Amino acid sequence: xxxxxxxxxxxxxxxxxxxxxxxxxxxxxxxxxxxxxxxxxxxxxxxxxxxxxxxxxxxxxxxxxxxxxxxxxxxxxxxxxxxxxxxxxxxxxxxxxxxxxxxxxxxxxxxxxxxxxxxxxxxxxxxxxxxxxxxxxxxxxxxxxxxxxxxxxxxxxxxxxxxxxxxxxxxxxxxxxxxxxxxxxxxxxxxxxxxxxxxxxxxxxxxxxxxxxxxxxxxxxxxxxxxxxxxxxxxxxxxxxxxxxxxxxxxxxxxxxxxxxxxxxxxxxxxxx
Amino acid sequence: xxxxxxxxxxxxxxxxxxxxxxxxxxxxxxxxxxxxxxxxxxxxxxxxxxxxxxxxxxxxxxxxxxxxxxxxxxxxxxxxxxxxxxxxxxxxxxxxxxxxxxxxxxxxxxxxxxxxxxxxxxxxxxxxxxxxxxxxxxxxxxxxxxxxxxxxxxxxxxxxxxxxxxxxxxxxxxxxxxxxxxxxxxxxxxxxxxxxxxxxxxxxxxxxxxxxxxxxxxxxxxxxxxxxxxxxxxxxxxxxxxxxxxxxxxxxxxxxxxxxxxxxxxxxxxxxxxxxxxxxxxxxxxxxxxxxxxxxxxxxxxxxxxxxxxxxxxxxxxxxxxxxxxxxxxxxxxxxxxxxxxxxxxxxxxxxxxxxxxxxxxxxxxxxxxxxxxxxxxxxxxxxxxxxxxxxxxxxxxxxxxxxxxxxxxxxxxxxxxxxxxxxxxxxxxxxxxxxxxxxxxxxxxxxxxxxxxxxxxxxxxxxxxxxxxxxxxxxxxxxxxxxxxxxxxxxxxxxxxxxxxxxxxxxxxxxxxxxxxxxxxxxxxxxxxxxxxxxxxxxxxxxxxxxxxxxxxxxxxxxxxxxxxxxxxxxxxxxxxxxxxxxxxxxxxxxxxxxxxxxxxxxxxxxxxxxxxxxxxxxxxxxxxxxxxxxxxxxxxxxxxxxxxxxxxxxxxxxxxxxxxxxxxxxxxxxxxxxxxxxxxxxxxxx
Numbered sequence: 001x002x003x004x005x006x007x008x009x010x011x012x013x014x015x016x017x018x019x020x021x022x023x024x025x026x027x028x029x030x031x032x033x034x035x036x037x038x039x040x041x042x043x044x045x046x047x048x049x050x051x052x053x054x055x056x057x058x059x060x061x062x063x064x065x066x067x068x069x070x071x072x073x074x075x076x077x078x079x080x081x082x083x084x085x086x087x088x089x090x091x092x093x094x095x096x097x098x099x100x101x102x103x104x105x106x107x108x109x110x111x112x113x114x115x116x117x118x119x120x121x122x123x124x125x126x127x128x129x130x131x132x133x134x135x136x137x138x139x140x141x142x143x144x145x146x147x148x149x150x151x152x153x154x155x156x157x158x159x160x161x162x163x164x165x166x167x168x169x170x171x172x173x174x175x176x177x178x179x180x181x182x183x184x185x186x187x188x189x190x191x192x193x194x195x196x197x198x199x200x201x202x203x204x205x206x207x208x209x210x211x212x213x214x215x216x217x218x219x220x221x222x223x224x225x226x227x228x229x230x231x232x233x234x235x236x237x238x239x240x241x242x243x244x245x246x247x248x249x250x251x252x253x254x255x256x257x258x259x260x261x262x263x264x265x266x267x268x269x270x271x272x273x
Numbered sequence: 274x275x276x277x278x279x280x281x282x283x284x285x286x287x288x289x290x291x292x293x294x295x296x297x298x299x300x301x302x303x304x305x306x307x308x309x310x311x312x313x314x315x316x317x318x319x320x321x322x323x324x325x326x327x328x329x330x331x332x333x334x335x336x337x338x339x340x341x342x343x344x345x346x347x348x349x350x351x352x353x354x355x356x357x358x359x360x361x362x363x364x365x366x367x368x369x370x371x372x373x374x375x376x377x378x379x380x381x382x383x384x385x386x387x388x389x390x391x392x393x394x395x396x397x398x399x400x401x402x403x404x405x406x407x408x409x410x411x412x413x414x415x416x417x418x419x420x421x422x423x424x425x426x427x428x429x430x431x432x433x434x435x436x437x438x439x440x441x442x443x444x445x446x447x448x449x450x451x452x453x454x455x456x457x458x459x460x461x462x463x464x465x466x467x468x469x470x471x472x473x474x475x476x477x478x479x480x481x482x483x484x485x486x487x488x489x490x491x492x493x494x495x496x497x498x499x500x501x502x503x504x505x506x507x508x509x510x511x512x513x514x515x516x517x518x519x520x521x522x523x524x525x526x527x528x529x530x531x532x533x534x535x536x537x538x539x540x541x542x543x544x545x546x547x548x549x550x551x552x553x554x555x556x557x558x559x560x561x562x563x564x565x566x567x568x569x570x571x572x573x574x575x576x577x578x579x580x581x582x583x584x585x586x587x588x589x590x591x592x593x594x595x596x597x598x599x600x601x602x603x604x605x606x607x608x609x610x611x612x613x614x615x616x617x618x619x620x621x622x623x624x625x626x627x628x629x630x631x632x633x634x635x636x637x638x639x640x641x642x643x644x645x646x647x648x649x650x651x652x653x654x655x656x657x658x659x660x661x662x663x664x665x666x667x668x669x670x671x672x673x674x675x676x677x678x679x680x681x682x683x684x685x686x687x688x689x690x691x692x693x694x695x696x697x698x699x700x701x702x703x704x705x706x707x708x709x710x711x712x713x714x715x716x717x718x719x720x721x722x723x724x725x726x727x728x729x730x731x732x733x734x735x736x737x738x739x740x741x742x743x744x745x746x747x748x749x750x751x752x753x754x755x756x757x758x759x760x761x762x763x764x765x766x767x768x769x770x771x772x773x774x775x776x777x778x779x780x781x782x783x784x785x786x787x788x789x790x791x792x793x794x795x796x797x798x799x800x801x802x803x804x805x806x807x808x809x810x811x812x813x814x815x816x817x818x819x820x821x822x823x824x825x826x827x828x829x830x831x832x833x834x835x836x837x838x839x840x841x842x843x844x845x846x847x848x849x850x851x852x853x854x855x856x857x858x859x860x861x862x863x864x865x866x867x868x869x870x871x872x873x874x875x876x877x878x879x880x881x882x883x884x885x886x887x888x889x890x891x892x893x894x895x896x897x898x899x900x901x902x903x904x905x906x907x908x909x910x911x912x913x914x915x916x917x918x919x920x921x922x923x924x925x926x927x928x929x930x931x932x933x934x935x936x937x938x939x940x941x942x943x944x945x946x947x948x949x950x951x952x953x954x955x956x957x958x959x960x961x
Contacts, residue, residue, distance in 0.1 A: 181854060
């Protein structure tokens with residue numbers, strides 16, 4: 001019982017101080033969660049336009065251990081299929097534990113238009129478990145993304161998750177599903193050094209300002225450094241590894257109040273046909 | 274040498290034009306973009322119908338630059354006085370233009386200006402159109418158009434909720450509700466034969482107005498016009514509904530004002546004379562007849578109007594004119610067409626090469642006395658049954674300076690005057706300065722001139738503006754306006770002062786990417802909000818606004834991003850903010866005659882003072898600049914489908930969703946229960 005209370009307290013605090021009600025949306029591979037204009041990486045339920053940039057079919061798994069509390073962790077799975085006409089992606093995300101959990105499943109369609117811009121739409125089905133009624137409730141919600149290459153070294157990205165502000169209604173309460181608008185940029189100082197910036201607004205939360213640098217030190221190793229500010233300034237450090245067809249990202253965030261947040265993502269690229 | 278330059282310009286411009294063709298920018302879109310620039314700083318509903326029709330008319334009857342007049346070029350509102358002068362001066366010095374590509378040689382015209390001009394101008398040696406109108410030509414070359422528009426909100430407003438008769442409050446509640454259904458509908462018929470003969474009929478029913486019922490049958494508003502141009506000695510003959518625009522707006526100019534905008538040099542309205550009226554605004558027009566005679570260098574116009582207007586008439590007097598044109602409830606029906614207004618007026622203008630002077634006079638007669646409920650702010654507003662206003666306007670070109678101005682007097686000897694000059698010392702720099710003085714007693718019916726507020730009285734101010742093109746691809750504009758209200762105004766219980774500053778930089782990075790940054794700062798005075806004390810407490814208010822607008826296109830796609838924000842502070846209450854981000858995507862299908870526009874917008878402006886406005890694409894003839902405050906999102910889908918050569922269809926659906934826990938939107942009969950507002954709009958155009 002004590003554990004449940006502790007969890008509730010921490011969970012409530014997390015709701016207020018991190019990405020608030022957005023726990024179901026997985027943290028992106030990009031440092032400081034600056035994925036909206038990251039043309040080289042597609043993360044489930046982040047900007048679906050990046051699905052259009054996939055050149056090889058891939059499968060990925062991601063685990064986020066929020067503040068070393070298993071009950072607050074997020075697990076996600078993504079599968080992107082490349083084709084000539086349109087790339088297709090299936091994503092799944094799970095947050096919570098047995099007494100309270102949320103799930104998100106999405107089907108995304110995206111295309112890259114002559115390397116000038118990419119557009120993607122995703123249809124997501126959100127469901128949450130309500131212990132009071134021992135039932136699941138769900139809702140369908142859209143997601144739209146855009147990525148534009150304004151010059152060979154500068155990209156802009158835009159993403160909106162649940163712009164229709166669809167919520168879950170039960171007999172007793174209304175559960176708010178996050179409604180997120182993101183806008184960001186990506187700039188290449190050189191092919192090795194990338195700078196990203198991003199602004200997010202979840203409608204019931206504070207603005208989130210984020211920036212991060214990614215430096216490819218070696219062919220198979222990148223170091224990432226960034227920070228974001230919502231209520232607190234959160235420094236972020238990460239690494240990226242490539243080994244054969246495997247790609248691995250390890251990102252850490254140090255929240256001044258809640259502590260360490262770690263994320264690991266592994267992706268596998270299938271052979272190009 | 275000129276041939277060589279022509280060839281160079283030809284090659285350069287040809288590449289620009291050819292590449293520009295793959296943009297989704299149509300003439301309709303271009304007109305909307307120009308209008309947006311004008312109205313970006315305006316919070317009033319401005320008549321887009323007329324603006325659109327005028328420019329569309331120019332697109333269909335292109336201006337031949339080789340035989341054009343200043344008056345004709347003034348129809349293109351994006352050209353400044355200096356640019357018009359430069360075009361005329363170039364043709365006067367070097368002879369007729371050989372091709373459209375030669376426009377690049379004219380001082381003060383950059384590629385953006387030329388691109389904007391292209392849909393509306395052509396180069397020909399001689400006038401092709403014949404002077405005489407034959408009946409057979411009317412049927413052969415005349416163009417008929419019918420426009421049908423319907424608007425409907427999805428959510429039911431409070432005004433359409435009727436209580437059952439057995440309810441004890443039914444009689445009282447239901448009597449205040451709307452009489453008609455929630456459908457907006459308008460029907461327009463247009464006929465035009467080149468620019469010589471124009472005929473049209475308009476019928477409109479606003480949402481909530483009764484179409485068939487006990488109170489009313491048929492459309493609420495009808496309008497008919499016929500206009501002939503260049504008919505013998507007559508420059509213009511107009512019968513039915515029309516507008517009269519003379520001088521610089523102090524006496525007569527019911528159309529869009531050339532006020533403060535990012536077109537910083539365009540500060541005085543264009544003198545378009547007598548012109549048919551085809552809009553759905555139910556107040557701002559005349560109903561009768563008018564003619565303009567061309568007598569050598571004199572243009573003489575006379576007109577007469579007799580129409581009914583809305584006023585809350587009691588015992589032969591009314592306190593205000595209802596200009597909304599809405600007749601949805603019994604109360605609104607009771608004040609419909611209760612006052613007869615007669616207007617007789619005229620203008621005589623003498624034009625010489627570098628000099629123009631004219632006189633405008635208007636006499637207005639009401640059958641009931643206009644008697645506003647007097648309070649301090651409206652103490653000097655016009656009251657009475659008759660009013661005469663006369664003004665003299667001028668324009669002089671001296672070397673590189675254009676002087677302009679107008680001075681007007683009403684029959685109570687109150688004065689209004691506006692004077693200024695535009696000046697272009699070198700081709701990259703243009704300047705404008707303007708001084709205005711409108712006495713508190715000056716108050717006339719159809720004045721629209723440069724002003725801080727929409728009412729032309731009780732104001733004195735000085736405005737300076739500049740447009741600089743320091744490098745290729747860059748344009749910078751700025752203005753500063755300092756003004757004073759010597760008498761209290763509505764919402765300001767004491768004499769007050771204010772200052773506005775605007776700075777905008779435009780950058781065309783590539784042929785397909787352009788952007789601008791706009792900064793605006795204003796400080797003025799206002800009553801302290803929530804002030805209940807007897808003595809007026811007027812405090813300073815400050816507002817800083819920022820806008821970044823990025824437009825780019827690739828093939829059949831075009832995109833726009835807008836970041837819009839502002840900060841507001843009243844007295845020492847601290848700053849509050851408003852912010853909005855917009856993503857637009859437009860696509861023109863290559864294999865289908867279909868265009869689609871999508872917008873996703875987020876806004877966050879908790880206080881009304883931080884409200885934001887953003888232009889939206891819409892169906893033909895409609896122009897939306899919705900206002901937002903609160904927290905929420907908005908999105909729309911807009912379709913344009915050319916079903917055949919003769920029939921086009923537009924459809925728009927838009928929804929605003931508020932996330933700030935509000936449970937109802939708007940107020941009174943317009944109340945919607947919930948946090949969503951959805952609108953649909955359909956327009957069909959038939960050309961035959």
